[in-house]
Amino acid sequence: MIHFFTTYGSQLIAKIGQHLYISAIALLLGIIVAVPLGILLTRMKHGANFVITLAGVLQTIPAMALLAIMIPIFGIGSTPAIVALFIYSLLPILRNTYLGMKGVSPAVQDAAKGMGMTWWQAIIQADLPLAAPVIMAGIRLSATYVIAWATLASYIGAGGLGDFIFNGLNLYRSDLILGGSIPVILLALLVDYLLGKVETRVTPRQILR
Amino acid sequence: MLLEMSHLRKEYPNGKMAVDDFNLEVDRGEFICFIGTSGSGKTTTMRMINRMLHQTSGTIKINGHDIAKMDPVKLRRSIGYVIQSIGLMPHMTIQENIELVPKLLGWSPEKRAQQAHKMIALAQLPDEMLQRYPGELSGGQQQRIGVVRALAADQEIILMDEPFGALDPITRESLQDLVKHLQEDLGKTFIFVTHDMDEALNLATRVVIMSQGKQVQVDTPENILRHPANEFVTNLIGEERLIRAQPNILTVSQIMKPHPATIHPEQTLADAIDTMHERRVDTLLVIDQTQKLVGYLDIDDVSRKTDVQTPVSQLMNHEVSYVQAKALIGDSVQRLLKLGVKNIPVVNATKQLVGIVTRTSLVDIVYDALRGAPATDEQPASPINANIHAVANHEGSADA
Structure with a gap:
């Protein structure tokens, strides 16, 4: 244990940094795309099912295959990894945004519009705050997925904690495998915990309902 | 004439005629009740006034201005709107709820707060309640807020869609007193949709009875009780109510x-x-x-x-x-x-x-x-x- 840290300590920090970087960028892109898209879907009469199914289909592509597909387009390195992880992050966020926005009571929406809110004001001031807990739950789920799958990114040269795991697999070194896996698990748990805090914060204060 | 509706028609793409040739002129300070069975077009008609729905043909004028030519958002901010399911924003305090339209209109925070205190007094609720959330209030209290919220920006016309339908009879009566007071003492004009005949007869200065998109009778409650236009109206009023009303309508x-x-x-x-x-x-x-x-x-x-x-x-x-x-x-x-x-x-x-x-x-x-x-x-x-x-x-x- 101590031996592992003294030998790989600095390398570990760097890999965690890479891992977080890839995951964070992918998740951020996922949020930027999926939340507005999810909101938009609730405002359209048709197409919502199609788009959500499409995101679901993308989700079913095996991770390795998706990464392999990325190489001819984006080459190797962190870019193809980020794009692939971004695609994976879409579905949970998209679906939860859609469901969260759909779940806002029609009475609130009717009142918001009837009192003279613009389309935009109604979304920002009424729907979004009320859908926020559900959307955050989707983001949490995506975050854990992305952190877990980011280990595979090392396969196409993006670095991250996956490097330890793949090296360990190649060299039959279980200390390296564990040295990569355990930080990934801890990272996922930590991020989930922190996002859980955010979720509580954005949940509107309604003591009773 | 505050509100003029002429030859309003609303036809849905499937050919269903929701409102057919609706005509009504409403003076300032009137209390108009739309009453009818479900599907009679009463809510549809009301919702066309603040352009929540658009008529197929016909015109609505407020103070002589055709509302079809107005910005719908501005129009809605100038008309109070109260719905059966109350529609308070659950994530906002009572004060934020009351201040909603004034805020949309860009009032200063001081003026808004002043108005919120005035409105909660009008609703006959304690001032401390401004800091509470809708979920902490009873249904009746929530709808009191719903009613005064509709007046917070000095709206002249208040639209109400079965606002007290979900309340128990005692609460309903006290809310009816509140709106009657607002109409009589503040001179507000109400368009009130209900399916409760007692409520309509009690509140209205004029009742509009609707059936299948058409106006069946438009008159004062007294005249409707005295001379129901046809059998539909008689049935809607109910034999019992007609008899009970006799001391008040028989000479x-x-x-x-x-x-x-x-x-x-x-x-x-x-x-x-x-x-x-x-x-x-x-x-x-x-x-x-x-x-x-x-x-x-x-x-x-x-x-x-x-x-x-x-x-x-x-x-x-x-x-x-x-x-x-x-x-x-x-x-x-x-x-x-x-x-x-x-x-x-x-x-x-x-x-x-x-x-x-x-x-x-x-x-x-x-x-x-x-x-x-x-x-x-x-x-x-x-x-x-x-x-x-x-x-x-x-x-x-x-x-x-």
């Missing part, structure tokens, strides 16, 4: 008995006694040659005198109370019961005697109201309506 002339026992002042006591005997009454109404009521003669006054040739004019009581034929029964019942008299003469506008209302006539009304038999067709069995006189005792004169 005295509709229940009085015509041809009471009378005598002229110049006739003699002998004539009077003969008439009393013949008609089996103890009181005679004294009328002059022009049928004008001038007094009455009670059996008490007669028995004290021995000279049968005394003219009636010397014996009669000149102070006689009476009711107008056009008066409502509700009012005359009060009078009759308060005076403690057994009967009361009925006169027309020129004080000519036209009939008499006895306590038995009132018994009929009460009987019908309680037992449910319509009384309107019932006419006195005989022109000799002396039954009450016959059994009348000494206090049973027409005196006050």
Whole structure:
């Protein structure tokens, strides 16, 4: 244990940094795309099912295959990894945004519009705050997925904690495998915990309902 | 004219006619109730006023301006809107909820806060409640906020879509009092959709009865009760309610008995006694040659005198109370019961005697109201309506 840290300590920090970087960028892109898209879907009469199914289909592509597909387009390195992880992050966020926005009571929406809110004001001031807990739950789920799958990114040269795991697999070194896996698990748990805090914060204060 | 709706029509793509040629002019301070069965188009019509729905054809004007040419967002901010499901923003405090439209209109925070305090007082709720969330309030309290929120930006017209439908009867009544107060004291104009006939009759200055997208009758509650336009309206009002409403819509002339026992002042006591005997009454109404009521003669006054040739004019009581034929029964019942008299003469506008209302006539009304038999067709069995006189005792004169 101590031996592992003294030998790989600095390398570990760097890999965690890479891992977080890839995951964070992918998740951020996922949020930027999926939340507005999810909101938009609730405002359209048709197409919502199609788009959500499409995101679901993308989700079913095996991770390795998706990464392999990325190489001819984006080459190797962190870019193809980020794009692939971004695609994976879409579905949970998209679906939860859609469901969260759909779940806002029609009475609130009717009142918001009837009192003279613009389309935009109604979304920002009424729907979004009320859908926020559900959307955050989707983001949490995506975050854990992305952190877990980011280990595979090392396969196409993006670095991250996956490097330890793949090296360990190649060299039959279980200390390296564990040295990569355990930080990934801890990272996922930590991020989930922190996002859980955010979720509580954005949940509107309604003591009773 | 504050609000003019002309030839409004709303047809859905599937061909269903939701509203068909709707016409209505609403003056400032009116309380208009739209009532009808579900699917009658009442809510659809109301929602076209703030452009939540768009008419297929026809125009709506507010203060002479065609609302189709206005910015719908601005229009909605100028019209109060209250819905059955209340629609308070659950993530906002009561204060934020009340300030919503003023904030959209860009009022300063001080002015908004001032208005919020004013509005919560208007809703008759404690000021501390401003800091609470809707979820912490009862349904009735929430809808009180819903009502005053609709006035917070000094809206002139308030649209209400079955606002009290989900409340219990006692809460509903107190909310009805609140909106009635807002209309009467603040001069707000209400367009109020309901399916509760009692509510409509109680609140409205005019009721619009709708069926299958058409206006069936538009009139004051009194006129609708008095003259339901057709069977649909009668059914909608309900037989029971029509009967119960009779004291308030029937006039005295509709229940009085015509041809009471009378005598002229110049006739003699002998004539009077003969008439009393013949008609089996103890009181005679004294009328002059022009049928004008001038007094009455009670059996008490007669028995004290021995000279049968005394003219009636010397014996009669000149102070006689009476009711107008056009008066409502509700009012005359009060009078009759308060005076403690057994009967009361009925006169027309020129004080000519036209009939008499006895306590038995009132018994009929009460009987019908309680037992449910319509009384309107019932006419006195005989022109000799002396039954009450016959059994009348000494206090049973027409005196006050």
